[in-house]
Amino acid sequence: MSRPLLLGLLAAAAVVLAAASLTLGPAPLGLARIAAVLGGGGDRVARIIVLELRLPRAILGLAVGAMLGASGAALQGYLRNPLAEPGVLGASPAAALGAVIALFFGFAAAHPWTLPAFAIAGAVAALVPLLLLAGGSPLGLVLAGVAVSALAGAGVALALNLAPNPFALAEIATWLMGSLEDRSFTDVAIALPCIAAGLALLLWDGRALDALTLGDDGARSLGVDVARVRLRLLAGTAIGVGGAVAVAGAIGFVGLIVPHLVRPLTDRSPSSVLLPSALGGAVLLIAADIGVRLVPSATELRLGVVMAFLGVPVFLLVLRRARGVWS
Amino acid sequence: MIRARGVGVDLGGRRVLDAVDVAVAAGELVAVLGPNGAGKSTLARVLAGVLVPGAGEVVVGEAAIGSLTPAERARRVAYLPQGGSPAWPLTVARLVGLGRLPHLAPFSRIGPGDAAAIHAAMARADVLALRDRTVTELSGGERARVLLARALAVQAPVLIADEPLAALDPGHALGVMTLLRTEAARGVAVVAVLHELTMAARFADRVVLLDCGRVVADGRPGTVLDAARLAAVYGIAAWHAVADGAPLLVPLRQVAGRATETP
Numbered sequence: 001m002s003r004p005l006l007l008g009l010l011a012a013a014a015v016v017l018a019a020a021s022l023t024l025g026p027a028p029l030g031l032a033r034i035a036a037v038l039g040g041g042g043d044r045v046a047r048i049i050v051l052e053l054r055l056p057r058a059i060l061g062l063a064v065g066a067m068l069g070a071s072g073a074a075l076q077g078y079l080r081n082p083l084a085e086p087g088v089l090g091a092s093p094a095a096a097l098g099a100v101i102a103l104f105f106g107f108a109a110a111h112p113w114t115l116p117a118f119a120i121a122g123a124v125a126a127l128v129p130l131l132l133l134a135g136g137s138p139l140g141l142v143l144a145g146v147a148v149s150a151l152a153g154a155g156v157a158l159a160l161n162l163a164p165n166p167f168a169l170a171e172i173a174t175w176l177m178g179s180l181e182d183r184s185f186t187d188v189a190i191a192l193p194c195i196a197a198g199l200a201l202l203l204w205d206g207r208a209l210d211a212l213t214l215g216d217d218g219a220r221s222l223g224v225d226v227a228r229v230r231l232r233l234l235a236g237t238a239i240g241v242g243g244a245v246a247v248a249g250a251i252g253f254v255g256l257i258v259p260h261l262v263r264p265l266t267d268r269s270p271s272s273v274l275l276p277s278a279l280g281g282a283v284l285l286i287a288a289d290i291g292v293r294l295v296p297s298a299t300e301l302r303l304g305v306v307m308a309f310l311g312v313p314v315f316l317l318v319l320r321r322a323r324g325v326w327s
Numbered sequence: 328m329i330r331a332r333g334v335g336v337d338l339g340g341r342r343v344l345d346a347v348d349v350a351v352a353a354g355e356l357v358a359v360l361g362p363n364g365a366g367k368s369t370l371a372r373v374l375a376g377v378l379v380p381g382a383g384e385v386v387v388g389e390a391a392i393g394s395l396t397p398a399e400r401a402r403r404v405a406y407l408p409q410g411g412s413p414a415w416p417l418t419v420a421r422l423v424g425l426g427r428l429p430h431l432a433p434f435s436r437i438g439p440g441d442a443a444a445i446h447a448a449m450a451r452a453d454v455l456a457l458r459d460r461t462v463t464e465l466s467g468g469e470r471a472r473v474l475l476a477r478a479l480a481v482q483a484p485v486l487i488a489d490e491p492l493a494a495l496d497p498g499h500a501l502g503v504m505t506l507l508r509t510e511a512a513r514g515v516a517v518v519a520v521l522h523e524l525t526m527a528a529r530f531a532d533r534v535v536l537l538d539c540g541r542v543v544a545d546g547r548p549g550t551v552l553d554a555a556r557l558a559a560v561y562g563i564a565a566w567h568a569v570a571d572g573a574p575l576l577v578p579l580r581q582v583a584g585r586a587t588e589t590p
Contacts, residue, residue, distance in 0.1 A: 080414035211428055213415050214477070217408045220377040222481075223401030223429045267421050 001265045003272065010262075010279035014062060017286045021058040022050055024293045056183045060191060061286035064180075064244040065254060067195045069281020070274055071237045072255025073262075074202040077209035077270025078233050079138040085255035086241045089141070089234070090126040090148030092252070095245035097152040098122025099175045100159045103168065116190040116246030123242030126152065127234050137216075141230075177302030178251035180289050187247040198240015199278065201232045206271030213269065251304050254281050257315040264318065284311060328353040328388065328516035329374060329404065329485045335382030336369050336540075343369045344380070345540045351518055351533075353484065356511040358527035358548070359520045361537035362561055367520045368409055370537065371489040374518060375406035387485060401429035405481035407474060409489040409520075413462045419473050420458040423449055426480025445480050451506060452476035467494040475503065479510070486510055489520045504530040524565070524576040528552055536560060549574055558582050 022034055027049055036042035037050040068086060075084040086092045102108040102118035126148045133144045156176060163169045208229045211219035216226055244251075261284075262276040284307070291306040330350040336343045344366045351357045359367050372378035374385060376392045385392040387403050395403070405426070413422055426448065427441040437445075449455045452472045457465065462473055475491060488507065492500045504526050511517045511532070521527045527534055528548040536544040536551055538560045544551040552574075557565050564582045568575040 077415075207428055207431070210425060213413050213417065213422070214425060214474075215408055215411050215414070217372060217375075217377045217406070218411060220397075221375050221401060221404070221406035221408070222425065223397040223399075225397055267418065268416055269421055270415065 003266070006262070006265050006276055007279065010276060010283060013283045014279055014286065017283060017290065018058045018062055021061060021286055021290055022054045024290060025049065025054055052184065053182075056185050056188045057180050057289070058286065059188050060180055060183050060247055061289045062282040063188075063192055063195045064248045064251070065281040065283070065285025066278040067198055067240045067244045067281070068251060068254035068285070069258040070199055070202050070278035071241055072257075072281070073259040073270070073273045073277035074205070074209065074233055075237065075255070076259050077273070078205075078212060078229065079142060080212060081138065081142060082260065083256070084142070085253075086237055087149060087250070087252055087255070089130060089145035089237065090152060091123045091237050091241040092245050092250040093149045093152035093156070094126030095119040095123040095242045096175045096250040097155045098125075098242075099246065099249070100156050100172050103171055103175070104159045104163070112186050113190065116187075116243070119246035120194060120239065120242035122152070123238040123245065127238045130234060131231070174302070175245075175249040177304035178249035178307075179292075179300065179303055180248055181300050183247060191243045191247040194243020194246070195240050198236045198238075198243065201236025202240070203274055203278075204236075205229050205232055206274050209270035209274075248303070251285070251307060253304070253307050253311055254284055257311045258284055260315060260318050264321070328355075329518075330386045331370070331374060331380075331383065332386070333383035334370070334373055334380045334385065336366075336373060336378065336380050338369070343540050344373065347383070347537075347540070347542055349374070349518075349535055349542065349545070351485075351516045353516050354511055354514050355532050356507055356517045356519065356530060357533045357535060358531035359518060359535045359537060360522075360524070360527055360552075365537040365560075366540040367537055368489050369540075371406070371409075371487050371518065371520050374485075375404055375487045376400045377406065398429050401483075402481065403483050404485045404487060405478040405483040407478040407486075407488040407491060410493055411474060412470070413474075416461045416463040418458070419454060419460050419462055419465075419476075420445065420449070422462050422473060423454075423476045423480050426477045426482075429481060444482050448476045448480035448482075451479055451509070453502065468496055468499045471495055472499065472503065475506070484514070485516045485518075487518045490522065491519055492521060492523055492526060500526065524552060524557075524578070525574070528574040528576050552576060 023031060029046055029049060033042060033046040034050055037046050072085040075089065076082055098118040098121050099115050102115040108115040129148055130141060130144050133140060160169060160172055163172060208224045211222040211224045219226055258280040259273050259277045262280045263273050266272040266276060288303055288306045288310050291310060292301045292303055295301055328351060331347055334347040335345050347370060359370060361367050373380050392400055424437060424445050427437060427444060430441060449458060452475050454473050454476050457469060462470060471494060478486060491503050495503060507517050507519055508530055531548055533546060534548045534551045535542055543560060544556055557563050562581050563578045564580055566577040566579050
């Protein structure tokens, strides 16, 4: 598939799904009223529902999905490991731990920015051991990341053990499985700058990631400063994923599967997978968020759950078709 | 064209290269020989500028390699690392195209000049017929030639090839040596790390013999690869002969006389 066609199709899918997302919610609004609001008019009730409740949710779905998809693609490219995703380097679990700490100790109640700040701080803190140990190979980075991930997971489990009441427990669970329920433009204002900065850092290095196809030395001989690429990549992942987790919780799997879904439609070089993965992540996440609201249940399903049910079958089909390539 | 002066490298607390001097002129094909662990690949990495030596310096043309920007260095010295297998299932043409990265301005696309360089590199390495194949599905010999084509696509005045003959059958090995010879004839300074004594003796202008991180001999193959040195450095006796006007060296047996033992 040609690149403009692929990008065009993914962008169109993202727009259509985002529009569909605006029509969904507990309050029934006719398409005509929604269209009127989007056209700049509309009645007051419809304006509040669409612009203040549903629009932030759609924007966050697109942005968080784009960030997770792009970081998965960039990390797979840098680590030359098709298993890589932001969770593997500890970024999303550590961000979730930051959010849980803010909730658990009651800091989150102090100010709307406290919890996201803790989440971002968690993701950045997870980088420190990686950078200290990162003198060596991609494999060393993955091993250190797995250790950080395990530690963050244990911290969250500890918080669950000690949680003072069931409400705290439910809230902590939200951060573990992800949700976009009841998000506002405050959340958008928190997440978007982080995600924009993260995406910019990740998309910067497409060519260096291509060169790394030849290994560290091969890339260096093509003029790539591997240490700087690693720094930009880790910083971009921490800031962007930290911002995403801060508003949506830790949504696993997007970063892992989206690059695999789009790669066969590209020339399979890391640089050509980056942008389609960002768009594909946006499409997948907003589709999952629509699914969350379509399934009738007493409390809204968690995004991570729907994501897995939606994504895994497709992922397995892609793997089946790609048999042999990973030999 | 490229010159290493007093190069010393310590890796993991071990002296891998010690006061190594090597110079390769434009148009010259120099083979770096030596037993496993002698420091051949480390020397190749230092010459390619991907490893900064603890002591000494490398000069390309007139400039110290450390004073060049990474992209300038990459345009002057092409490097074929040892035994690499590409990480992603790219097409052959796309992989060879990576050699043009040092020439591309940020966020610009491959231009007609780059496309011509890619085509020429694939033609010289005889991989044009493979251009749309996936590199991870090629045979070892095909992949080796594709990776060599990638290095040629850089069109650098210096080419450093680390064990370009590993995993090649005799026919392809001869093909690669002929190609390196042709590159030298085009004016490129070519350094090839080799294990194949006969290939070095027949194709190289000069042989640099390394042992335990030091240069033990540097000169014409016929002079350097004599019985005493082969015994001292490799611990072997070899059968010497001449065929088609060039030397033949066939290892016969191990002998006592290996002066030092490398781990």
